[in-house]
Amino acid sequence: MKLSINGREYEVEAPEDRSLADVLRRELGLTGTKIGCGEGQCGSCTVLIDGRPVRSCVYPARRAAGKEILTIEGLAASWGDPERLHPLQRAFIDHGAVQCGFCTPGVLMAAAGFWNKYVANQSGPVTDEEIKRALGRNACRCTGYASILRAMQSAIHEYQTGEPRPPIDVETMEPLAVIGHSHPRPDVVAKVTGAARFTDDYAFAGMLYGATLRAAHPHARILAIDASQARALPGVHAILTHQDVPGRNRHGLVYADWPVLCDDKVRYRGDAVAIVAADTPEIAAQALDLIQVTYEPLETVASAETARRPEAPKVHAERAGGNLLEHIKVRHGDVAQGFAEADVIVEREYHTPTYDHFFMEPECSIAVPAGYDEAHPKLTVYVGSQIPYADRDQVAAALGLPHEEVRVTGALIGGGFGGKEDVMGQIHAALLAEATQRPVKILYTRAESLLAHPKRHATVIRIKTGARKDGTLTAVEAELVGDAGAYASLSTKVLTRATTHATGPYDVPNAKVDCYAMYTNNPPAGAFRGFGVTQSAFAVEQNMDILAHALGMDPFELRRKNALQVGSTTATGQLLRESVGLLDCLAWVEEQVAQLPPPPEIPHVRIAWGMAAAYKNTGLGGGADDAAAADVEVFPDGTAEVRSSSADMGQGLTTVVAQCVAEVLGLPFGKVRVLLSDTDLTPDGGPTTASRQTFVTGNAARLAAEGMRQRIATTAAKRWDIDPQTLSFAGGEIRSGDRVATLAEAVAWLQNEGRETRLTYHYHAPETRPLGQGGDMHVAFGFGVQAAQVAVDEATGKVQVLRIVAASDGGRAINPRALLGQIEGGIVMGIGTALSEEYRLEDGVPQTRRWADYQIPLIGDMPELILHIVEHPVAAGPYGAKGIGELPSIPTAPAICNAIYAATGKRIQTLPVAPESLKSPGK
Amino acid sequence: MRPFDYYRPESFEEAFHLLALPDKTVIPMAGATDLLPGVRDEAFAPDVVVDVKGLPGLRDLKVLEDGALFVGAAVRMNELVHSELVGRHWAVLAEGAGWMGNEQVRNRATIGGNCCTASPAADTPPALLVLEASAVIKTIQGDRRVPMTEFFTGPKRTVLQTGELLAGFEIPQPPLGTVARYVKLSRRKKGDLTIVGVAALAYPQDGGYAWRLALGAVAPTPVRAPKAEALLTKGHAAERIEQAASAAYSFCSPISDIRASAEYRTAMVIAMTKRAIQGVLEQLEAA
Numbered sequence A: 001m002k003l004s005i006n007g008r009e010y011e012v013e014a015p016e017d018r019s020l021a022d023v024l025r026r027e028l029g030l031t032g033t034k035i036g037c038g039e040g041q042c043g044s045c046t047v048l049i050d051g052r053p054v055r056s057c058v059y060p061a062r063r064a065a066g067k068e069i070l071t072i073e074g075l076a077a078s079w080g081d082p083e084r085l086h087p088l089q090r091a092f093i094d095h096g097a098v099q100c101g102f103c104t105p106g107v108l109m110a111a112a113g114f115w116n117k118y119v120a121n122q123s124g125p126v127t128d129e130e131i132k133r134a135l136g137r138n139a140c141r142c143t144g145y146a147s148i149l150r151a152m153q154s155a156i157h158e159y160q161t162g163e164p165r166p167p168i169d170v171e172t173m174e175p176l177a178v179i180g181h182s183h184p185r186p187d188v189v190a191k192v193t194g195a196a197r198f199t200d201d202y203a204f205a206g207m208l209y210g211a212t213l214r215a216a217h218p219h220a221r222i223l224a225i226d227a228s229q230a231r232a233l234p235g236v237h238a239i240l241t242h243q244d245v246p247g248r249n250r251h252g253l254v255y256a257d258w259p260v261l262c263d264d265k266v267r268y269r270g271d272a273v274a275i276v277a278a279d280t281p282e283i284a285a286q287a288l289d290l291i292q293v294t295y296e297p298l299e300t301v302a303s304a305e306t307a308r309r310p311e312a313p314k315v316h317a318e319r320a321g322g323n324l325l326e327h328i329k330v331r332h333g334d335v336a337q338g339f340a341e342a343d344v345i346v347e348r349e350y351h352t353p354t355y356d357h358f359f360m361e362p363e364c365s366i367a368v369p370a371g372y373d374e375a376h377p378k379l380t381v382y383v384g385s386q387i388p389y390a391d392r393d394q395v396a397a398a399l400g401l402p403h404e405e406v407r408v409t410g411a412l413i414g415g416g417f418g419g420k421e422d423v424m425g426q427i428h429a430a431l432l433a434e435a436t437q438r439p440v441k442i443l444y445t446r447a448e449s450l451l452a453h454p455k456r457h458a459t460v461i462r463i464k465t466g467a468r469k470d471g472t473l474t475a476v477e478a479e480l481v482g483d484a485g486a487y488a489s490l491s492t493k494v495l496t497r498a499t500t501h502a503t504g505p506y507d508v509p510n511a512k513v514d515c516y517a518m519y520t521n522n523p524p525a526g527a528f529r530g531f532g533v534t535q536s537a538f539a540v541e542q543n544m545d546i547l548a549h550a551l552g553m554d555p556f557e558l559r560r561k562n563a564l565q566v567g568s569t570t571a572t573g574q575l576l577r578e579s580v581g582l583l584d585c586l587a588w589v590e591e592q593v594a595q596l597p598p599p600p601e602i603p604h605v606r607i608a609w610g611m612a613a614a615y616k617n618t619g620l621g622g623g624a625d626d627a628a629a630a631d632v633e634v635f636p637d638g639t640a641e642v643r644s645s646s647a648d649m650g651q652g653l654t655t656v657v658a659q660c661v662a663e664v665l666g667l668p669f670g671k672v673r674v675l676l677s678d679t680d681l682t683p684d685g686g687p688t689t690a691s692r693q694t695f696v697t698g699n700a701a702r703l704a705a706e707g708m709r710q711r712i713a714t715t716a717a718k719r720w721d722i723d724p725q726t727l728s729f730a731g732g733e734i735r736s737g738d739r740v741a742t743l744a745e746a747v748a749w750l751q752n753e754g755r756e757t758r759l760t761y762h763y764h765a766p767e768t769r770p771l772g773q774g775g776d777m778h779v780a781f782g783f784g785v786q787a788a789q790v791a792v793d794e795a796t797g798k799v800q801v802l803r804i805v806a807a808s809d810g811g812r813a814i815n816p817r818a819l820l821g822q823i824e825g826g827i828v829m830g831i832g833t834a835l836s837e838e839y840r841l842e843d844g845v846p847q848t849r850r851w852a853d854y855q856i857p858l859i860g861d862m863p864e865l866i867l868h869i870v871e872h873p874v875a876a877g878p879y880g881a882k883g884i885g886e887l888p889s890i891p892t893a894p895a896i897c898n899a900i901y902a903a904t905g906k907r908i909q910t911l912p913v914a915p916e917s918l919k920s921p922g923k
Numbered sequence B: 001m002r003p004f005d006y007y008r009p010e011s012f013e014e015a016f017h018l019l020a021l022p023d024k025t026v027i028p029m030a031g032a033t034d035l036l037p038g039v040r041d042e043a044f045a046p047d048v049v050v051d052v053k054g055l056p057g058l059r060d061l062k063v064l065e066d067g068a069l070f071v072g073a074a075v076r077m078n079e080l081v082h083s084e085l086v087g088r089h090w091a092v093l094a095e096g097a098g099w100m101g102n103e104q105v106r107n108r109a110t111i112g113g114n115c116c117t118a119s120p121a122a123d124t125p126p127a128l129l130v131l132e133a134s135a136v137i138k139t140i141q142g143d144r145r146v147p148m149t150e151f152f153t154g155p156k157r158t159v160l161q162t163g164e165l166l167a168g169f170e171i172p173q174p175p176l177g178t179v180a181r182y183v184k185l186s187r188r189k190k191g192d193l194t195i196v197g198v199a200a201l202a203y204p205q206d207g208g209y210a211w212r213l214a215l216g217a218v219a220p221t222p223v224r225a226p227k228a229e230a231l232l233t234k235g236h237a238a239e240r241i242e243q244a245a246s247a248a249y250s251f252c253s254p255i256s257d258i259r260a261s262a263e264y265r266t267a268m269v270i271a272m273t274k275r276a277i278q279g280v281l282e283q284l285e286a287a
Helices: A020-027 A072-078 A087-094 A104-117 A128-134 A146-161 A188-193 A228-232 A281-290 A335-341 A388-399 A426-436 A446-452 A491-500 A533-551 A555-562 A582-595 A653-665 A693-720 A743-752 A816-835 A892-904 B012-019 B035-040 B077-082 B084-089 B091-098 B103-108 B111-116 B125-130 B226-234 B241-249 B262-286
Strands: A002-005 A008-011 A046-049 A052-055 A068-070 A208-214 A220-226 A236-240 A272-278 A292-297 A324-332 A344-352 A364-368 A379-383 A406-410 A440-443 A459-467 A473-485 A511-519 A605-618 A627-634 A640-644 A672-676 A728-730 A733-736 A739-742 A758-764 A780-793 A799-809 A864-870 B005-007 B026-029 B048-051 B061-063 B069-072 B134-139 B142-147 B152-154 B165-171 B179-185 B196-205 B208-216
Touching (some): A052 A104, A052 B103, A068 A072, A072 A104, A072 A188, A087 A104, A087 A188, A104 A128, A104 A146, A104 A188, A128 A146, A208 A281, A208 A426, A208 A446, A220 A272, A228 A236, A236 A281, A272 A281, A272 A426, A335 A473, A335 A511, A344 A533, A364 A426, A379 A426, A388 A406, A388 A426, A426 A440, A459 A533, A473 A491, A473 A533, A491 A511, A533 A555, A533 A605, A533 A892, A555 A582, A555 A605, A582 A605, A582 A780, A582 A799, A582 A864, A627 A653, A627 A743, A640 A693, A653 A672, A653 A693, A693 A733, A693 A743, A693 A758, A733 A743, A780 A892, A799 A816, A799 A892, A816 A864, A816 A892, B012 B026, B012 B048, B012 B165, B061 B084, B077 B091, B077 B103, B077 B111, B084 B091, B091 B125, B091 B179, B091 B196, B125 B179, B125 B208, B179 B262, B196 B262, B208 B241, B208 B262, B226 B241
Parallel strands (some): A002 A068, A208 A440, A379 A406, A473 A511, A640 A672, A799 A864, B005 B048, B026 B048
Antiparallel strands (some): A002 A008, A046 A052, A208 A272, A236 A272, A324 A511, A344 A459, A364 A379, A364 A440, A459 A473, A605 A780, A627 A640, A627 A758, A728 A733, A733 A739, A780 A799, B134 B165, B179 B196
């Protein structure tokens, strides 16, 4: 068939039934068009056909024949000048509307369709509502849509008046030369033009396609696997089962209990039983259907509560502790005494469901066997991973190779949120590549992604809070039961965080918290933005609200009375010596809420405010060596490069490390390149988790740059015969008195003297103590307060969030716009946590099977956001930064629930909010 | 996905022949937006799929001699949404169709499929019910017409017998001054399955208004609510909204599912019926 794409004619040989997205990507290499769901739902694949937006993943390619197709790669040129960006692309850059960038091409093309049809013929203002309708079904998981809306308005304003709208500003500390400025992400132009490459955008000559046979039952013994029929299928190159795993047939980030390929048993529906490599994905899928597995189904352990019963079947028969993965304890003071002193005691039970991260990019791994071509002397795995070095070590262990024989090369990551920490297809792709001696790509469909990867822990939280009449908290006692799923993943760490944060950001003199992490036959639960604190905050902050009502106290006042501040001691025995911005957050949010005009009254709609506070640790803590390394290299062209295996999954680490290095070396931001996540080229930055990367890798980059600066300074001082202390680094130059040299010249001096122009710094965060030993469990905490204004429809019980007022203390803002992006995205994710998201399971069988079964917030769900940054710097952080990745998503759900209570008198004890529990009878 | 044979007959003779193939599971298909995901999920296992879109008259959208609208079974949802013809007297059908799925699903999905699938939650049947449409069914013996009130016989079941094909719908022209609305409650604003859907229609009669109401997703089939209609028609509608909504409620036997519990659905019948009636009343008053 002939296709006309971006003004060029293509002749394509492809089967009749292929989708346009598939043909664009696989046949023509136009990989700017992304596939996020394959169901025509998420919008990442949007292209224009004869000017109209179309979801190319469900649009047959042959129907596009004879029509004009415009993809993201052609958007700039469609505006006239291929060298200049479309106004929409520029606005998306200027307004920070791009984070991971996976949804960006689709959003931009939907926006372009709206632009062509409407904006180009419109002289008056375009309302937010019109934009929201146009982009109503394009999903974005990072930005929270606020920056997308601002970018759209700015582009339209510029088109109509010649003047773009200024990007929003928030008040911050006085910026330094580079730190504190909102530089756009270095990869942003690639992300708005379709040039950015995620794993599935890579292809290698001779590449095969892998697929995974998943368990047919949530819990069953494997009696036999017969792959003979599948092996006979033409086009199949390898079928592997547990017998073909040469090394350790287990993986896991904390405990290696997760089979690479199941041997004796399957323990959840997403368990991998066999893997296939074939010429095409279609043949691979066919081969899976031909593999016969004989099972003896076992009784399913369907929840953490049932797992605790003595008669419950054991998920891991060999474990002495039965289904108990870990019992985590916090003991502080004397709770009996504390409750005896209390005038009011509140006790409630709360339930949170399993949640999926719903990152836009489904998992993909490509492995190229050792020696396949010149570029691949060793076994290489391409993957968008949050922990590249852990991937390398786990691939090596499973293949029985020393880790230096494996290389993991990071591609861009289309969102992670904790969901790309565990190994998914990495080991499978490597096994198949070695077995076939061909490159093998394993790309998950959305359905497979939902089935396989770890989730957020479902929890049951019983919590009792006591206070005196004046509001002073006297004690907290809590029991948490967490569904860890089939394998340990990061459960012990996540649920430790849930446990240690179960007193909330308050000074509680007496606390006793017990948490039981239970194995079940549900999907493994692991890291997810908030890392357990999302769940405990939902319980803690509603108990605080109930207390406030019981005491007749303002909820802000109750929090202020008990708020952690410098000098307070946490329930784990940590004395807070600095950087506790909670009181400032409380004050700002309270003032804003008081100032806001009331919304218009709508009949049969109840509107009310609610608030919540939260805190979240930065860094691993708990006695772990929280280390990160970074390389800095300077070049004779006056540029620098910083390298670390730390993930930028959209949150903006690339920008942060570049800013740190530019600041130290006195370089303009654009002169610093960043290379992330290649285990052969970049040193280990550790896991991208726990809101830690700005702190640890930011520090490693800063200190590597400091070392390099010192090296340059001593060389220059010798040459100029001056005191190195008198040297300044600014604007790409070094200067002392009237002596000036460019950094380029200084690098040449280093080279002439035979000095290294590259320096690695291994940073170790200040030492912490394990839980139970008192002292500093964490290096820093972020703090936040949010107020939510909700509208509850009396008749239907449907809840709409009208406004969120949020103040967040993540320490110093290194890049204020990127930081706002984290806050906006976190809040909107929190709205999903509160109101619409739930990964449903019935007796271990997922009922959430595809995109359309899970409801992440869309642009129409976005409320008005009123935001403030509180900057309480922490001495050990880079320029005083702590971390912000998780914090803003934590207080949102409890703030919404407290607002719902204020509106309806009904207390939400189970998430997500069920409208049916909120309708007023007779309305 | 399980393979099947695909045919696209261009005459009813050919189609009837295919439908009668011995020892084969034969399923007619129009937009396939329900069938194909169903095959993928193994809810359907056809050996043969008969695409009806090429059959004569199935894509027709035209006014008949008596002023009624004929809508071919393979007319797509978005054709209804954007049709000027439909907008003239039958806009409530376009309103119902516009609620279904997302843009691209509406580009493929057909009104015949929406009805033959016979989901109690479908978005076009309530509109067809209040418009008093009839289904035109082709059989080897000839055509038969079935009022839409009798078309649905249970969840996923219709009066269609094996070997019969739905050709389309005849929708009489409503009386002068008719106003009709379809309101729907779903978890999301758009693109989600119905928790409760209500179509209301009224036209001037004897100095007052005559009313018709139909509900979706609250009973094994989409249903008319004659008691509620009578209450509204016989009195001053504005004063009888509560009563009528309660009467509509008495017709319902909703189920609990992933989207809502039976209790909530039942309560929402009242809320949404009131909204539908109020919506029509407002338009009547504005006219």
